[in-house]
Amino acid sequence: MPELPEVEIVRQSLLKNIKGKKINKVLVRNRNLRFKLETSFEKKLKNKLILNIKRFSKYLIIELENKSFCIVHLGMSGTIHIVENKKNNMLTNTSFYNSPNLPKKHNHVEFFFKNIRLIYNDPRRFGYFQFFDDFNSVKKKFKNLGPEPFNKKFNSKYLINHFKKKNKSIKNFLLDQNFVSGIGNIYASEILYLSKINPSLSAKYLKKYQCKNIVINSRKILHNAIRKGGSTIRDFKNTKGDQGNFQKEFKVYGRDKQNCKRFGCSGTINKITQSNRSTFLCEICQKQ
DNA sequence: AAGAGGCCCTGATAGC
DNA sequence: TGCTATCAGGGCCTCT
Numbered sequence: 001m002p003e004l005p006e007v008e009i010v011r012q013s014l015l016k017n018i019k020g021k022k023i024n025k026v027l028v029r030n031r032n033l034r035f036k037l038e039t040s041f042e043k044k045l046k047n048k049l050i051l052n053i054k055r056f057s058k059y060l061i062i063e064l065e066n067k068s069f070c071i072v073h074l075g076m077s078g079t080i081h082i083v084e085n086k087k088n089n090m091l092t093n094t095s096f097y098n099s100p101n102l103p104k105k106h107n108h109v110e111f112f113f114k115n116i117r118l119i120y121n122d123p124r125r126f127g128y129f130q131f132f133d134d135f136n137s138v139k140k141k142f143k144n145l146g147p148e149p150f151n152k153k154f155n156s157k158y159l160i161n162h163f164k165k166k167n168k169s170i171k172n173f174l175l176d177q178n179f180v181s182g183i184g185n186i187y188a189s190e191i192l193y194l195s196k197i198n199p200s201l202s203a204k205y206l207k208k209y210q211c212k213n214i215v216i217n218s219r220k221i222l223h224n225a226i227r228k229g230g231s232t233i234r235d236f237k238n239t240k241g242d243q244g245n246f247q248k249e250f251k252v253y254g255r256d257k258q259n260c261k262r263f264g265c266s267g268t269i270n271k272i273t274q275s276n277r278s279t280f281l282c283e284i285c286q287k288q
Numbered sequence: 289a290a291g292a293g294g295c296c297c298t299g300a301t302a303g304c
Numbered sequence: 305t306g307c308t309a310t311c312a313g314g315g316c317c318t319c320t
Contacts, residue, residue, distance in 0.1 A: 075315085234313080277312095278311085
């Protein structure tokens with residue numbers, strides 16, 4: 001589900017709700033995630049103060065006291081829910097389970113704070129938590145990931161260099177987290193549409209001005225998506241259970257057989273498959 | 289060795 | 305109604 005903008009929305013809300021708070025209790029209901037939760041997970045987080053919540057790419061980085069870190073990846077279907085109760089002690093209160101937006105199934109992990117419970121839900125179990133004792137181990141985990149689109153390292157020169165002699169299509173490059181990290185299947189289609197570039201084109205054929213457009217439009221689309229609270233296709237929700245709004249602005253994603261939105265273009269949106277993932281494009285606007 | 293595809297998993301939806 | 309098939313926003317791993 002979540003690409004960089006959706007993870008950023010979650011981060012902002014965690015910052016507001018749990019920064020500076022102490023984890024009173026960790027309750028694991030189901031350890032089966034992409035990586036099985038270690039049995040010592042609860043013990044490692046219990047009574048730790050949350051100093052900050054950062055994000056790199058699609059990863060949340062929860063900074064804990066004593067220079068330890070908890071990485072969270074939401075996979076395809078991971079959501080974080082925050083339930084507040086000012087009157088009752090969350091450690092004993094169970095009435096919050098009746099909150100209308102709170103899912104009943106697949107609540108894997110719960111964190112208890114004073115007056116707040118944080119619940120991690122993940123039906124498809126592609127998400128995971130990982131605990132690290134020091135920042136070096138975190139850096140090591142991320143060492144192969146490419147820069148985020150917002151990073152100044154992600155520029156046309158970088159693109160040209162990377163694309164040399166490569167047969168891989170530009171769409172697959174945008175999905176390759178070791179090349180650029182944070183872009184997923186939705187925003188890849190949107191970026192290439194805005195850049196008027198055919199997703200199937202081998203990246204090595206891209207001209208410098210096209211690379212510049214990809215850089216500019218990647219930033220533009222991701223920024224806009226963050227501003228609109230992310231995109232909700234099926235199950236993305238922010239921590240309060242609200243949907244995002246950027247899906248209303250999609251130009252191509254999910255618009256198979258509908259009219260191209262570009263002014264003066266008579267084309268229709270096509271859905272094609274690249275490396276087993278769907279891509280949406282207008283064959284007329286995106287001839288090359 | 290780059291790049292495509294399978295696979296992990298559940299749920300929603302479509303078609304019969 | 306109830307089956308079966310197909311498809312999902314990610315990314316690791318294997319195979320060619």
